[in-house]
Amino acid sequence: MPNLKDLKTRINSVKSTQKITSAMKMVAAAKLRRAQEAAESARPYSSRMTEVIAGLAAGANPQSAPALLVGRAAAKTHLLIIVSADRGLCGGFNGAITRAAREEIAQLEAAGKKVLIYIVGRKSGDALAGEIGDSLFERVEQVQGSDVAYGSAADIAARVLEGFEAGQFDAVSMLYNRFVNAITQTVTHQSLVPVEVAETQQGEDAAAGARLSYDYEPEEDELLAALLPRNIATQIFSALLESSAAELAARMTAMDNATRNAGDMIDRLTLVYNRTRQANITKELIEIISGAEAL
Amino acid sequence: MAETTRLELVTPARIMAGSDVEMVVIPGSEGLLGVLPRHAPLLANLARGAVEIYQGGKIVQRFLIDGGVADISPEKVILLAERAVELTSASAADLKARAEAASGDEADFLLAAAEAV
Numbered sequence: 001m002p003n004l005k006d007l008k009t010r011i012n013s014v015k016s017t018q019k020i021t022s023a024m025k026m027v028a029a030a031k032l033r034r035a036q037e038a039a040e041s042a043r044p045y046s047s048r049m050t051e052v053i054a055g056l057a058a059g060a061n062p063q064s065a066p067a068l069l070v071g072r073a074a075a076k077t078h079l080l081i082i083v084s085a086d087r088g089l090c091g092g093f094n095g096a097i098t099r100a101a102r103e104e105i106a107q108l109e110a111a112g113k114k115v116l117i118y119i120v121g122r123k124s125g126d127a128l129a130g131e132i133g134d135s136l137f138e139r140v141e142q143v144q145g146s147d148v149a150y151g152s153a154a155d156i157a158a159r160v161l162e163g164f165e166a167g168q169f170d171a172v173s174m175l176y177n178r179f180v181n182a183i184t185q186t187v188t189h190q191s192l193v194p195v196e197v198a199e200t201q202q203g204e205d206a207a208a209g210a211r212l213s214y215d216y217e218p219e220e221d222e223l224l225a226a227l228l229p230r231n232i233a234t235q236i237f238s239a240l241l242e243s244s245a246a247e248l249a250a251r252m253t254a255m256d257n258a259t260r261n262a263g264d265m266i267d268r269l270t271l272v273y274n275r276t277r278q279a280n281i282t283k284e285l286i287e288i289i290s291g292a293e294a295l
Numbered sequence: 296m297a298e299t300t301r302l303e304l305v306t307p308a309r310i311m312a313g314s315d316v317e318m319v320v321i322p323g324s325e326g327l328l329g330v331l332p333r334h335a336p337l338l339a340n341l342a343r344g345a346v347e348i349y350q351g352g353k354i355v356q357r358f359l360i361d362g363g364v365a366d367i368s369p370e371k372v373i374l375l376a377e378r379a380v381e382l383t384s385a386s387a388a389d390l391k392a393r394a395e396a397a398s399g400d401e402a403d404f405l406l407a408a409a410e411a412v
Contacts, residue, residue, distance in 0.1 A: 041309040150307050217339040226340050
């Protein structure tokens with residue numbers, strides 16, 4: 001028979017857990033609104049930037065175009081940027097990224113490429129630390145949250161460009177969780193070098209054709225040289241924003257579930273507690289009655 | 296009603312302006328560009344400088360932008376700027392205060408904006 005006092009302690013501890021998870025849920029929900037707004041208001045910039053770049057890429061000569069646009073012919077080393085959260089308690093968020101990263105690394109290695117890893121966010125870094133060893137290129141933390149600064153994306157981009165110029169790697173891609181809505185996040189793989197020209201639909205082909213008649217100021221090469229690094233920073237920035245919003249959304253859902261589970265558990269424990277209490281009372285009554293009868 | 300062209304000024308953080316304008320002067324890296332409706336398609340690199348929006352022959356709104364790229368087509372002008380501040384409604388003192396709170400390039404840019412008001 002469970003002890004009444006133990007049950008009481010158990011119920012209280014589950015109750016305080018529930019208070020914590022419900023507070024975390026509320027905090028995540030409040031932050032999510034801001035993060036979501038930030039992610040959504042950044043979309044026009046990155047999508048327009050992508051349009052401009054796609055137009056340029058369509059018109060560029062593959063032989064003379066800058067390596068940042070079309071990549072290097074012999075792509076031997078690949079840099080993979082993995083964006084995860086700094087904190088846990090957000091359901092499958094970090095797990096999904098880590099799993100996708102493992103698959104991606106395995107795939108690249110199977111294709112005979114050397115993989116370098118750029119870790120953004122603490123969680124995936126910790127999970128992968130044992131496996132990646134010396135292929136770790138760089139690691140940054142604390143750049144996400146409800147308030148992502150463009151500066152931190154620019155810093156990451158600068159580091160990536162530096163490595164690229166130095167020939168440490170020939171291609172760059174990025175893995176992050178994209179915010180779809182409050183309950184869905186999808187792991188997204190985006191190639192930064194060579195620039196990912198979205199599979200153009202028929203309609204956009206015409207637009208790309210029209211772009212060929214563009215004038216450039218300054219010359220096309222110079223313009224591209226200025227634009228491509230900026231594009232990388234922009235894409236990283238939007239990935240950070242998306243990932244932050246997705247993290248908060250994942251945490252909100254996870255904490256909502258946890259709160260509900262704690263509620264169920266409290267109900268169950270309370271039932272057991274009351275039964276036990278009743279059983280004890282009955283037992284005492286029987287003892288008293290049978291004692292009185294014996295006299 | 297004079298002919299107008301669609302102007303959009305977008306920064307990574309948000310859309311700063313979206314309006315139909317008669318003319319806009321933008322700071323190209325090779326010099327100022329006055330863009331009228333039906334301008335030939337042009338991609339231009341931008342330097343730090345003022346974007347001036349003309350309506351009825353007068354400047355109605357000014358922004359300071361910090362580099363970027365302009366995508367000009369006959370019907371519209373899209374300015375992608377890394378940073379932008381509106382100068383028309385801002386006060387120099389306010390921008391200075393923000394500059395002190397910021398650091399690095401951002402502070403530098405806000406100071407320039409305070410001077411340009």
